[in-house]
Amino acid sequence: MDILKTKADMQAWSADKKRQGKTISFVPTMGYLHKGHVSLLDIGRPLSDELVLSIFVNPTQFSPDEDLDAYPSNTANDLDLAQKAGVTAVFLPDKSQMYGPDYQTHVFLDHLPQYLCGRSRPVHFGGVATVVTKLFNIVMPDVAIFGKKDFQQLAIIRQMVKDLDFNIRIIGGEIIREEDGLAMSSRNAYLTTAQRASAVCLSRAISLLKQRVAQGVRSVPDLVREMETFILSFDHTRVDYIEVCHPRTLEPVEIIQAETLVALAVQVGKSRLIDNALIGPS
Known part of the structure; x- marks a missing residue:
């Protein structure tokens, strides 16, 4: 080499x-x-x-x-x-x-x-x-x-x-994750033990959104409010953004009608962590 x-x-x-x-x-x-x-x-x-x-x-x-x-x-x-x-x-x-x-x-x-x-x-x-x-x-x-x-x-x-x-x-x-779902990142090294326990909120919030979409919820403002409330229930967290948008243009959407990107950034302690997933209405 x-x-x-x-x-x-x-x-x-x-x-x-x-x-x-x-x-x-x-x-x-x-x-x-x-x-x-x-x-x-x-x-x-x-x-x-x-x-x-x-x-x-x-x-x-x-x-x-x-x-x-x-x-x-x-x-x-x-x-x-x-x-x-x-x-x-x-x-x-x-x-x-x-x-x-x-x-x-x-x-x-x-x-x-x-x-x-x-x-x-x-x-x-x-x-x-x-x-x-x-x-x-x-x-x-x-x-x-x-x-x-x-x-x-x-x-x-x-x-x-x-x-x-x-x-x-x-x-x-593809995103590579820890066993508990946290997306691997060099910035994970900044997390204390307590913050590491809270960092799973990103992937779990995405799972929550997928579950709610599968149940028929299509309103993006409603879904985002649920995700934010869920994330803030974890200690050491502050939401930078939660966006649901077109996967090519990244323009926000209000109703999930086709394949859509959900992306979020959350400050956990000193670490700014990001995650995302593609979701569909079915």
Whole structure:
């Protein structure tokens, strides 16, 4: 497994593989890998000749009051998991590699970032779109895999790839959960024992919504009120948003009539956790 720390080395590695006629699968991450990340590597490994992982905590997707400085890190464990997953190259740049002192260029989308997490994190998706664009140009993948837990991010990447004519296939990996239903996340590491017990409220609230829809409830305001009341019955919780929306445009809906996305963000202690599911009226 090659470990590459500069853009030039990563581009040269990928260009050499391309000259040999090889294809590249790519999983971009911010490190602190868990089973969810490994599942994305498992998807990518059989799809191409080479499997590349990037580890970079991207500062441009954090606002000043967010957890950039405290974001968890364990590079040694990340590299161990990468090797066991069959990764052939790890791109491990630092901030100076990705954003030089005179960096001026950013990538923004008009509509998709205006919903869900974009409302409370206004700089986030511009940072995501910018760094992923850069990573695509550096790694030159044929396939890139992103987790569906960050459903809005996946939608934004797909739209960006379409709009900017990247010749890259984008694949979404299913949400990987703990035994009690909590979606796996690097931010789960922040949770105390008591907060961890409350964190199951997200997946259980989704289950509650599915149950109520199966019983015939279609009114989104009624469903959201039930979910919020349920979540706030758990200690250490504060609801950022609960949205029921169109799965492609992310525009809110008032009545569930077709396949619909339910997405939520909940502050549990210091951790901002997200979850989502696709639901239907039948």
